[in-house]
Amino acid sequence: MDGTTAPDRNLLVARLDRLPHTTRSHRTWMVLLGALFIADLADLNVLSYAAPAIREQWGLSVQQIGHLTSLSFLGMFAGALAGGRLADRFGRRRVVIGATLFYAAASLLCALAPNFALLGVFRLLSGLGVQAVTGVLIVYIAEMFPQRRRGRIQALMLGIGLLGVPFIAGAARLLVPLGDSSWRWMFVVAAVGLVPAAVAWFALPESARWLLVQDREAEAERIIARLEREAGLAPDQDVVRAAEQDVARTAAPDRGPDRAPLAALFRGRTRRTTTVTSMVMVFHILGFYGFNAWVPTLLVEQGYSHETTLTITTVFAIAPFAGALAGTLVADRWERKTVSLVLAASSAAAIGLFAVGQQLWLVVLGGFLATLLLQTNTAVLYSYLPEVFPTALRGAGAGLANGMGRLAGTVNGVLIAAVFAVFGFSGAFLAAALFILCQGLVLFTFGERTTGRRLTDTVDDELAEERA
Known part of the structure; x- marks a missing residue:
């Protein structure tokens, strides 16, 4: 090129x-x-x-x-x-x-x-x-x-x-x-x-x-020009002149990440990104499904009647919608990895309350908050994953991280069942809380900052340097 x-x-x-x-x-x-x-x-x-x-x-x-x-x-x-x-x-x-x-x-x-x-x-x-x-x-x-x-x-x-x-x-x-x-x-x-x-x-x-x-x-210019027209922008307005200044300040031009091989996911800074996002999604899926998938079964095992369990899970069913919509309030307001840590820690605390609560209202409160916060955290992670990979590898990178999480999902049932057999109701859900807390800590400690950054700023220079 x-x-x-x-x-x-x-x-x-x-x-x-x-x-x-x-x-x-x-x-x-x-x-x-x-x-x-x-x-x-x-x-x-x-x-x-x-x-x-x-x-x-x-x-x-x-x-x-x-x-x-x-x-x-x-x-x-x-x-x-x-x-x-x-x-x-x-x-x-x-x-x-x-x-x-x-x-x-x-x-x-x-x-x-x-x-x-x-x-x-x-x-x-x-x-x-x-x-x-x-x-x-x-x-x-x-x-x-x-x-x-x-x-x-x-x-x-x-x-x-x-x-x-x-x-x-x-x-x-x-x-x-x-x-x-x-x-x-x-x-x-x-x-x-x-x-x-x-x-x-x-x-x-x-x-x-x-x-x-x-x-x-x-083809790209036609799409972008249409969006500009709809936004009330013209090519000679300040927005494009400012964009030209940004291009002038770009240290290295885009040198063809379209030819980046899949192996580039495991080289340089991108290798770290691939590792971190995969670990994040593994811990997230283990915690998310370790809680949500086991609530009905283990409540019955704990001695709650089927009717009470059905009532509790019906109340919990409201929480995912509220949680996802809550993500619209926080996902762009603060740095995503910081928000995710706060949500993960809060989710873990709520799951802990659900796990050890001795009164029904504490169980319901903890479970409802956990379900809500886990869904808000999912929305933040969905925003984060595509932002840390280069355009030519964005699908593969985000897909690999998601895939590793789904692979963890295949063993989640066996894992939580084994913990339950040894440590009982509280132990099973405290394990889920630990997993979700690990997700937040890994992302906060090792993840990149992404909120408000241009997608090209996060990764394209890395590929350009490898090709130079």
């Missing part, structure tokens, strides 16, 4: 970074991305609501249902890795649409599955597609929305996506009682992602940043 084109590319990136607010196009994309997130969460959670009917019809054991869940996590691990790398090579838009079609097709195959073994295979494939979509969606938001609102938008999209849970729960309430095989229609409903995927084919543009590292400046 001719190095003389680099300043033009950097100018376009600077123009994109300096958009002052979301525009009409951004708001249109938010509706579409929100719909994709809803479909994603619906498919991710469909097995939880279909499993009792499947177990009853096929005579499955609890362990076999656990195997289906583990296969879903294994698929998510593969999807996080594959989806991220494919998005770096072929584009964010293509992978979002393609992976949505993929998991929707897999969900339809689940509806037709004749036996347990094939259902497991299809759930693995569904998990692969779901996580590929999630990972690339958070990258797309980081790259295409105004620099100082990325965290707020990520949190809002996560909050909207969580509507997929009551959506699929409501579908289960209507469909499952209709007959022995009516659970199959649950997987048909979970393929609803086909609708926003079809709309995205026509309405969702490619990421301008990805186009730039592919030497497709003309």
Whole structure:
């Protein structure tokens, strides 16, 4: 690539970074991305609501249902890795649409599955597609929305996506009682992602940043110019002159991170970033699912009645939405790694209260706060992950970190069950609290500062130095 084109590319990136607010196009994309997130969460959670009917019809054991869940996590691990790398090579838009079609097709195959073994295979494939979509969606938001609102938008999209849970729960309430095989229609409903995927084919543009590292400046410039017009900016206004000054101060031009090999994730500063983000997501998933996935089961084991447990978990179900929306208030206000540490420590304290509380109101209060704060922390981490990798490796890097977390999810059930067998109810949840506290400490101690920084400032110079 001719190095003389680099300043033009950097100018376009600077123009994109300096958009002052979301525009009409951004708001249109938010509706579409929100719909994709809803479909994603619906498919991710469909097995939880279909499993009792499947177990009853096929005579499955609890362990076999656990195997289906583990296969879903294994698929998510593969999807996080594959989806991220494919998005770096072929584009964010293509992978979002393609992976949505993929998991929707897999969900339809689940509806037709004749036996347990094939259902497991299809759930693995569904998990692969779901996580590929999630990972690339958070990258797309980081790259295409105004620099100082990325965290707020990520949190809002996560909050909207969580509507997929009551959506699929409501579908289960209507469909499952209709007959022995009516659970199959649950997987048909979970393929609803086909609708926003079809709309995205026509309405969702490619990421301008990805186009730039592919030497497709003309296409990127058309997208950026449209956003500028909608924001009331003209090419000769102060915003572009200021962008030109930023480019002039750039120490090293962009020298083609589009050709960065996957191995670059494990070299130089990027190796540290890859290691830190992977550890962060492993601890986060162990803590998040170590608490949320075990609350109903272990409350019953602790002696609470099924009715009381159902009431408690119904109260907790309100918290994820509030938690994700709370992320819109804090994600961009302070440094993300500091916010994450505070949220992780607060979550750990709330889980501790839930674990050792002797009175019902303390258990409910601790559990509700833990559920809320864990979701707020997830929104902050979703903002953080795409910000610390280079554009050409952003999908692969964020995907690898997410994938390592999902891989940890496959052993979470065995791990928490083993702790419970030895240390009981309090020990199991205190272990989850410890995991989430470790996540906050690792990120705060070893992670980069990202809030308010241009994406190119965090990583592109590193790749340029390696190529110099």
